[in-house]
Amino acid sequence: MRxxxxxxxxxxxxxxxxxxxxxxxxxxxxxxxxxxSAQLSHTPDNPFTAGERVLMITRALADLACPIYVIPIEDIRRNAIWVAHVRSMTPPFDVVYSGNPLVMQLFAEAGMEVQSPDMYERATHSGREIRRRMLCGEAWENLVPPAVIDVIREIRGDERLRQIAGTDE
Amino acid sequence: MRxxxxxxxxxxxxxxxxxxxxxxxxxxxxxxxxxxSAQLSHTPDNPFTAGERVLMITRALADLACPIYVIPIEDIRRNAIWVAHVRSMTPPFDVVYSGNPLVMQLFAEAGMEVQSPDMYERATHSGREIRRRMLCGEAWENLVPPAVIDVIREIRGDERLRQIAGTDE
Amino acid sequence: MRxxxxxxxxxxxxxxxxxxxxxxxxxxxxxxxxxxSAQLSHTPDNPFTAGERVLMITRALADLACPIYVIPIEDIRRNAIWVAHVRSMTPPFDVVYSGNPLVMQLFAEAGMEVQSPDMYERATHSGREIRRRMLCGEAWENLVPPAVIDVIREIRGDERLRQIAGTDE
Amino acid sequence: MRxxxxxxxxxxxxxxxxxxxxxxxxxxxxxxxxxxSAQLSHTPDNPFTAGERVLMITRALADLACPIYVIPIEDIRRNAIWVAHVRSMTPPFDVVYSGNPLVMQLFAEAGMEVQSPDMYERATHSGREIRRRMLCGEAWENLVPPAVIDVIREIRGDERLRQIAGTDE
Amino acid sequence: MRxxxxxxxxxxxxxxxxxxxxxxxxxxxxxxxxxxSAQLSHTPDNPFTAGERVLMITRALADLACPIYVIPIEDIRRNAIWVAHVRSMTPPFDVVYSGNPLVMQLFAEAGMEVQSPDMYERATHSGREIRRRMLCGEAWENLVPPAVIDVIREIRGDERLRQIAGTDE
Amino acid sequence: MRxxxxxxxxxxxxxxxxxxxxxxxxxxxxxxxxxxSAQLSHTPDNPFTAGERVLMITRALADLACPIYVIPIEDIRRNAIWVAHVRSMTPPFDVVYSGNPLVMQLFAEAGMEVQSPDMYERATHSGREIRRRMLCGEAWENLVPPAVIDVIREIRGDERLRQIAGTDE
Incomplete structure (x- = not known):
């Protein structure tokens, strides 16, 4: 089992x-x-709560053949203990899939296997683009799975983002 | 949807x-x-990590017809904000099922519907009894679902409990 | 000005x-x-929120000739920095009135004047007695100022205490 | 009572x-x-302690007909539970007066009444201008109530600001 | 180098x-x-600050042939990440010497070598006995190295302990 | 003794x-x-753990005639209590040597003697330059004591820095 x-x-x-x-x-x-960053929400860069994000992911992957565990991970602001923090909150895993250099380094220093194919790059920055479109009232729906559209509409997520964007914190 | x-x-x-x-x-x-108490593990009263507990629950409920979300909740040690903390980490819910007086009171003060049939009492104290049996080397396997036995054996959970039980912290 | x-x-x-x-x-x-212990509430020993306690005190002292500042102080769990914590949250003061040995020692080590007449002993343990009476349904109203009775009734404080008393946390 | x-x-x-x-x-x-941000002080943007600010406000509003409660609120860095945090530290209130979009959104999501007349905009940025004047040795006294001048002089607040402004933290 | x-x-x-x-x-x-427990001080069980304890140890071991590093370690209240926390604060080490079952288990789970000869038992409970003697005004000086007597006298450590012992926190 | x-x-x-x-x-x-900032590591501005830094300093000062105590100090993010925090973690000291305006102000407000000769300015910004050189693969070794070169090589510190520099946190 892997x-x-x-x-x-x-x-x-x-x-x-x-x-x-x-x-x-x-x-x-x-x-x-x-x-x-499970503890963050209601900021321009982190508009959604961990629970809302759990819902998006679980719904969007409902038809995936592979069983998933979706786990909120709060920031611990101490890189040297972050891997131990993650492992304490999650079922044991064998391999880390990541294209993030810090994540890769921290798991590698902990002796874990890290896989980082080029494709993982694709995920970068799209979140920022989607939030920008929501703010400007442009179409963002084609960038997310249909189930995510439903969740964001249900919680009025784009309204929330536009409302809080006037603040600097 | 409820x-x-x-x-x-x-x-x-x-x-x-x-x-x-x-x-x-x-x-x-x-x-x-x-x-x-997701942050607790390796104590006589809280031997298992949140991730290990997520694994036990998910495996044991694999055949449940009803979809489940299993979410670690760290203690926040401030009862007055605990409900908000829980709600930020979880998909939105309509009703709380609990027999714990503090949980019931906190959700009730927050205006949530709380259901507390007598049957919820049954779950109380069994955890303590199972940990006692593990410590004493008595049979505990009949008190948990088969999937939980597998998880505890895989992580050598009962050995861990016996090892740490000599400490007072 | 003192x-x-x-x-x-x-x-x-x-x-x-x-x-x-x-x-x-x-x-x-x-x-x-x-x-x-401003962050504590909804426990058998600390049933009321800081805000509720601020309200009780301010109401009860409404006729005191002397101006008062009522300031919630969260626990910081580090005695060596507690005095600095208190002083950062409060207007500057010249003398500490306390009968609590730890409070007296910490302010004395910080070079503050501490006054501790015998009368300060009187306040001890009455809180515990009042909570016990609330729990048992006995009369507690004669032990508190009338304004405090009003606040506790308004927030249904004694009901809350009885409800949560079944829990151990 | 409102x-x-x-x-x-x-x-x-x-x-x-x-x-x-x-x-x-x-x-x-x-x-x-x-x-x-009660826990902040001694930074260029947050030079004064919570206690010093409590003193300024209470003094400046000494003649207000309306009773006030001045309560330090520490940042909790979790927007989803911030409203519950505020409410636990304060006497119960019925309406929030704010022109800050994040504050308005968070209280609105919590089901509270929020009032935000145009005039609340006026308060914005003046703090920054006053701190800039203190730093540059320009006259700032006409921008604050007389009682605030007294407090800042008593604690040598403008000297403190100039001293710490050379640091980057 | 070991x-x-x-x-x-x-x-x-x-x-x-x-x-x-x-x-x-x-x-x-x-x-x-x-x-x-570096953050604790001024309690009956933890009367001395981390800095005072660093001073005692360094002084008492001044003549040890072996170089030492004396490092305060704050509690992190999460056993699953405690080893990573310790390792981030200390120079890299090869072997852990401990007779404490929890410490032994946590380092063993992290794959570290742990040595626990019987002699390590000796250190247990003596701290408690010394504090008891200080409280009762009995002779404690023969239980500690001479350098420790000097430090405790300099900070009036036994007076502090007797003063705070009247409190329950 | 000073x-x-x-x-x-x-x-x-x-x-x-x-x-x-x-x-x-x-x-x-x-x-x-x-x-x-003892808790920070593995970031572009703070690549090394506290323990690694303790090792560098102790090694580099092995021949100093003057006894030293090297103590990790975690950030407490509250300037008003920072001095008390530092003092709780360190042996008692008589004078602070610093050229940092905030450090100077905080210790001065606490009534401590602060010395700040011009020479203390020299230490500023060199850390930044060394990290820049490591990132760019330029020679940095001549800017640090030989013992520090050994420590950084042993932990592959420059590789770590280059690896994590691609991230934004």
Missing amino acids: RGFYIGRFQPYHNGHQSVLEEIARWADEIVIGVG | RGFYIGRFQPYHNGHQSVLEEIARWADEIVIGVG | RGFYIGRFQPYHNGHQSVLEEIARWADEIVIGVG | RGFYIGRFQPYHNGHQSVLEEIARWADEIVIGVG | RGFYIGRFQPYHNGHQSVLEEIARWADEIVIGVG | RGFYIGRFQPYHNGHQSVLEEIARWADEIVIGVG
Whole structure:
């Protein structure tokens, strides 16, 4: 049994994440998905709560053949103990899938296997673009799975983002 | 759609929890399961990590008809904001199932619907009894679902408990 | 101008506190009242929120000739920095009125003047007795100022205490 | 009885805040004033301690007809639980007066009544201008109530600001 | 080069610790000494600050042939990440010397070599006995190295202990 | 006996720090060296753990005539209590040697003697330059004591820095 780990902030979960996870699902028997910066919400860069992000991910991956565990991970602001923090909150995993240099370094120093194919790059920056479109009232729906559109509409997520964007904190 | 919330420490997850959740599954369309005191592990009263408990619960409920979300909830040591903390980490829910007086009071003060049938009492204290049996080398396996036995054996959970039980912290 | 400092948990504020503060008011021009363990509420020993306690104190002392500042003080769990913490949250004061040995020692080590007449002993343990009476349904109203009775009734404080008393945390 | 809530950092408290509070005093029977980022002091943007700010506000509003409660509020860095945190530290209030988009959104999501007349905009940025003047040795005294001048002089607040402004933290 | 790690609370540092460290010095080239619960002081069980304990240890071991590093370690209240926390604060070490079951288990789970000869038992409980004697005004000086007597006298440590012992927190 | 205090982040410890400490050693009988922001590591501005920095400093100062205490100091993010925090973690000291305006102000407000000769300016910004050179693959070795080169090579510190520099946190 091979269990893989993938982490992101998912603000919001989008098609880039979806394609990465579909790729990981080919190699792993189970996937643990960490929802990073879980304690943040209601900021321009982190508009959604951890619970809302858990809902987006679980709904969007409902048809994935591979079993998933979606786990909120609060920031601990201490890189040297972050890996231990992540591992304490998640089922044991064998391999980390990440293109983030810090994540790769921290797990590598901890002696974990890290996989970082080029494709993982795709997920980068799209969250920022989606939030920008929401703010400007442009179409963002085509960048996320249909289930995510439903969740954001249900919680009026784009309204929330526009409302809080006037603040600097 | 009716989503219910149930919280426990699950040290370990046992047959009492299982029967309560099977009962809740009759009434709710989806269940959010909070794994409380998520930051605690390796103590006589809290031997298992949040991740290990997530694994136990997910495996034991693999055949439940009702979709579940299993979410670690770290203690926040401030009762007045605990409900907000829980809600930020979980998908939105409509009703809380609990027999714990503090949990009931806090959600009630927050204006949430709380259900507390007598059966929820059953889950109480069994965790303590199972940990006692592990410590004394008595048979505990009949008090937990088969999937939980597998997880505890895989992580050598009962050995860990016996080892740490000599300490007072 | 002589500003005095007095701290307590005020769970709840009672006649013992009231008489101590009336005594202090004879000596000080202004009084800073610290509401200790401000982050705690909804426990058998700390049933009321800091805000509720601020309200009790302010109402009960409405007719005191001496101006007061009522300031919630969160626990910082580090005795060596507690005095600095208190001083950062309060207007500058000249003398500390306390009968608590730890409070006296910490302010004395910080070079502050500490006054501890015998009368300050009176306030001890009454909070515990009042909470016990609330739990048992006995009369507690004669132990607190009338304004405190109003606040506790408004927030249904005694009901809350009885409800949460079944829990151990 | 209608109790209103107003929050700011008050670095320092100035004439803009004063006029807003005088306006609120027409509508509310009592006002709860939250002193935000209470744990911050001795930085270029947050030179004054919470206690010093409490003193400024209380002194400046000594003649206000309306009773006030001045409460330090420490940052909790988790927007989703910030409203619960504020409410636990303050007497119960009915309406929030704010022009800050994040504050407005968070209280609105919590189901609270929020009032935001145009005039609340006036208070913005003046704190920054006053701190800039203190740094440059320009006259700032006409931007704050007389009582605030006294407090800042007593604690040598402008000297402190100039001293720490050379640091980057 | 073989660097060893030894941890204790050292409330206060005593002859039991001294003999254990002299024993470790035979096997290790350098010793890292962790001063546990560094954030605690001024309580009956933890009367001395971390800095005071660093001073006791360094003075008492001034003549040890083996180089030592004395490092305060704050509690992190999360056993699953405690080892990573310790390792981030200390120079890299190869072997842990401990007789504490929890410490042994946590380092063993992290894959570290743990040595636990019977002699390490000796250090247990003596701290408690020394504090008891200080409280009762009995002779305690023969249980600690001479350098520790000097430090405790300089800070009036036994007076402090007697003063705070009347409190329950 | 005159004990001096000097604090820095030491990312990494370099020749500027070395010459300042050699200067302080002329005036003080013992030196307490605080390793600031101890909890940070694995970021572009703070690549090294506290333990690694303790090792660099102790090794580089092995031949200093003056006894030293090297103490990790975690950030407490509250300037008003920072001095008390530092003092709780360190042996008592008589004079602070610093050229940092905030450090100077905080210790001065606490009534401590602060020395700030011009030479302390030299230490500034060199850490940044060394990290820049490591990132660019330029020679940095001549800016640090030989013992520091050994430590950084042993932990592959420059590789770590280059690896994590691609991230934004």
